[in-house]
Amino acid sequence: MSNLEKYNKAFCEAFELTNPDFASLNYMGIEQWDSVGHMSLVAAIEDAFDIMMDTDDIIDFSSYEKGKEILAKYDVEF
Amino acid sequence: MEKFFWDSFSQFSDRIALQEGQREVTYAELGIMADEFVSNIDTRSLVFCICRNCVEAVAGYVGMLRKRIVPVMLSESIDSELYNNLLKIYRPQYVLCPKEFCPDVEESQIGAYKLVRNSFEAIDLYSELALMLTTSGSTGSPKFVRQSYKNIQKNTESIVSYLGIRDDDRAITTLPLNYTYGLSIVQSHLMAGARLVLTELTFFDRGFWNYFKETGATTFGAVPYTYQMLDKLRFLRMDIPSLRYITQAGGRLGEELHLKFAEGMRQKGKDFIVMYGATEATARMSYVPGDYSVSKAGSIGVAIPGGRFELVDVDGGTITEPEVVGELIYYGDNVTLGYAEIREDLSRADERNGRLETGDMAKMDQDGFYYVVGRKKRFLKLFGNRVNLVEVEDLFSKAGYDTACVGRDDHMAIFTTSNKNSEMVDFISAKTGINRTAFTVFYVSEIPHNESGKVLYSELQKLIEV
Numbered sequence: 001m002s003n004l005e006k007y008n009k010a011f012c013e014a015f016e017l018t019n020p021d022f023a024s025l026n027y028m029g030i031e032q033w034d035s036v037g038h039m040s041l042v043a044a045i046e047d048a049f050d051i052m053m054d055t056d057d058i059i060d061f062s063s064y065e066k067g068k069e070i071l072a073k074y075d076v077e078f
Numbered sequence: 079m080e081k082f083f084w085d086s087f088s089q090f091s092d093r094i095a096l097q098e099g100q101r102e103v104t105y106a107e108l109g110i111m112a113d114e115f116v117s118n119i120d121t122r123s124l125v126f127c128i129c130r131n132c133v134e135a136v137a138g139y140v141g142m143l144r145k146r147i148v149p150v151m152l153s154e155s156i157d158s159e160l161y162n163n164l165l166k167i168y169r170p171q172y173v174l175c176p177k178e179f180c181p182d183v184e185e186s187q188i189g190a191y192k193l194v195r196n197s198f199e200a201i202d203l204y205s206e207l208a209l210m211l212t213t214s215g216s217t218g219s220p221k222f223v224r225q226s227y228k229n230i231q232k233n234t235e236s237i238v239s240y241l242g243i244r245d246d247d248r249a250i251t252t253l254p255l256n257y258t259y260g261l262s263i264v265q266s267h268l269m270a271g272a273r274l275v276l277t278e279l280t281f282f283d284r285g286f287w288n289y290f291k292e293t294g295a296t297t298f299g300a301v302p303y304t305y306q307m308l309d310k311l312r313f314l315r316m317d318i319p320s321l322r323y324i325t326q327a328g329g330r331l332g333e334e335l336h337l338k339f340a341e342g343m344r345q346k347g348k349d350f351i352v353m354y355g356a357t358e359a360t361a362r363m364s365y366v367p368g369d370y371s372v373s374k375a376g377s378i379g380v381a382i383p384g385g386r387f388e389l390v391d392v393d394g395g396t397i398t399e400p401e402v403v404g405e406l407i408y409y410g411d412n413v414t415l416g417y418a419e420i421r422e423d424l425s426r427a428d429e430r431n432g433r434l435e436t437g438d439m440a441k442m443d444q445d446g447f448y449y450v451v452g453r454k455k456r457f458l459k460l461f462g463n464r465v466n467l468v469e470v471e472d473l474f475s476k477a478g479y480d481t482a483c484v485g486r487d488d489h490m491a492i493f494t495t496s497n498k499n500s501e502m503v504d505f506i507s508a509k510t511g512i513n514r515t516a517f518t519v520f521y522v523s524e525i526p527h528n529e530s531g532k533v534l535y536s537e538l539q540k541l542i543e544v
Contacts, residue, residue: 016514027282035282036303036461036513039310055311059284 003049004078007071010044011064026063049076082231083269084143090271093245097293098133098276105271112141115188118195119172122203124424125149126164128156128175129255131276134191136264138174139255143227148203148424150210150222151256154179155511160220167220168421169198202425210418211258213357219469223258223357224415224424230265233360233412236382237266240365241351245271247322250295252281252304259327262361263299281307287316294320301328301462303488305335314342323349323368327361329459330450330487333376340371354378354450359434360412363387364448377447378440385410387448389440397442403451406440409433456535458485460516465490473509474502482525484538491542492519 015032090105127149253260279286343350349368366379389397389404416429456467507514
């Protein structure tokens with residue numbers, strides 16, 4: 001599975017989505033992505049890439065696109 | 079007559095009571111603002127107070143206590159169907175709310191809030207009734223707890239004393255005012271002459287942590303699911319020099335996380351205080367003193383000053399020996415008057431006489447520390463919201479689904495004979511406002527019953543614990 005596929009899968013799993021418009025996803029933008037959903041998403045992404053994000057990065061992880069930039073710091077390339 | 083803290087702000091006159099962003103309000107100013115806020119409301123009126131963590135809401139609340147006006151504290155994000163139902167049932171003479179809350183014509187306006195007058199008739203309120211708070215608003219129940227002036231004064235005194243709240247403390251708001259734990263933090267800091275740092279931001283907003291550091295906050299309170307978030311955010315690795323101690327209440331944290339935060343905070347030379355309480359006991363009933371937070375992790379601690387616990391067996395006898403489980407009974411001046419389910423209930427006097435059956439099953443250890451081991455009735459805590467499973471089943475039943483619900487911390491299993499999985503999760507998540515990850519629907523051909531027709535919840539519970 002490519003990194004992009006893993007990344008998309010984490011969003012689908014955390015928010016129980018099928019074929020969403022990934023690029024439009026952002027924090028508080030959909031009902032599922034509230035503070036509780038944010039926790040599930042971070043857990044899913046950390047599991048998918050076997051990383052542990054810093055506090056600042058967890059807080060800044062505010063959208064699908066922003067998340068990609070953040071993961072670059074952890075050597076996850078898309 | 080007893081002296082109440084909300085009547086005694088003049089002793090702290092020039093100290094800062096409230097801070098919201100750059101705005102600071104002294105105790106003297108708070109007193110004036112509070113009285114102005116309610117100047118158009120008659121004493122002993124009933125008011126719906128829509129809560130937000132802002133200066134106006136705190137001033138309005140304080141003003142109502144001072145003028146003996148009774149607020150019903152409601153969430154700003156209340157479900158509109160529930161809100162309209164409550165309006166119909168309780169017929170409040172006024173609504174005090176944020177300007178955007180409802181389109182009704184305003185009576186008067188103060189800052190971000192407005193006062194709306196309704197045409198409902200006056201009401202005969204019990205003379206000592208001070209406040210109405212919900213216990214399980216999330217399932218749409220119109221049930222409230224009736225708290226008295228003495229309840230609030232006594233519980234607040236006790237909290238200030240056992241937490242050792244100082245006048246140089248600064249509590250940052252992390253919980254809503256319509257929630258008893260959030261309100262108790264506001265009350266205890268106002269009694270101590272300390273500062274409240276008001277914000278609607280959450281732990282996940284970058285602005286929250288910046289604001290925390292700028293304002294030099296010394297303490298906050300959080301519920302179990304927010305502690306899970308704080309753990310995820312590596313809170314224990316953050317460097318926040320101004321922080322003095324943190325508290326936890328609102329459900330069972332679990333021994334592992336209790337221990338992790340207790341040890342982590344101790345390494346920083348700071349306290350982690352786990353507390354236990356209920357809206358029915360105003361707010362707090364017990365706490366684990368900071369010195370015992372590691373050795374007694376998983377415990378609810380000892381009764382607060384002025385209160386005491388008793389364990390009762392099935393026959394009503396008192397249990398005195400350690401490690402024997404019984405129902406936890408609490409005695410104290412903070413035991414509230416009783417419940418209200420209709421407007422007429424607001425005339426009722428004290429129905430509990432200082433004794434509260436908590437509905438929790440508990441045991442005591444050799445050192446006198448108490449441990450909750452389960453619930454007598456069917457309640458769950460889902461991300462900080464107390465959810466009555468009977469009410470959830472009723473909601474489903476009205477919508478045409480046959481269900482039986484069980485669960486554990488932060489998770490509800492819904493067993494159903496209706497094969498409509500995802501729409502049921504949509505339904506209950508929308509009705510309760512709780513994230514859908516809290517719910518899982520299991521399809522069964524038949525819900526197990528015993529011979530007398532009672533649902534065998536223990537059988538269902540076993541299915542989810544495999």
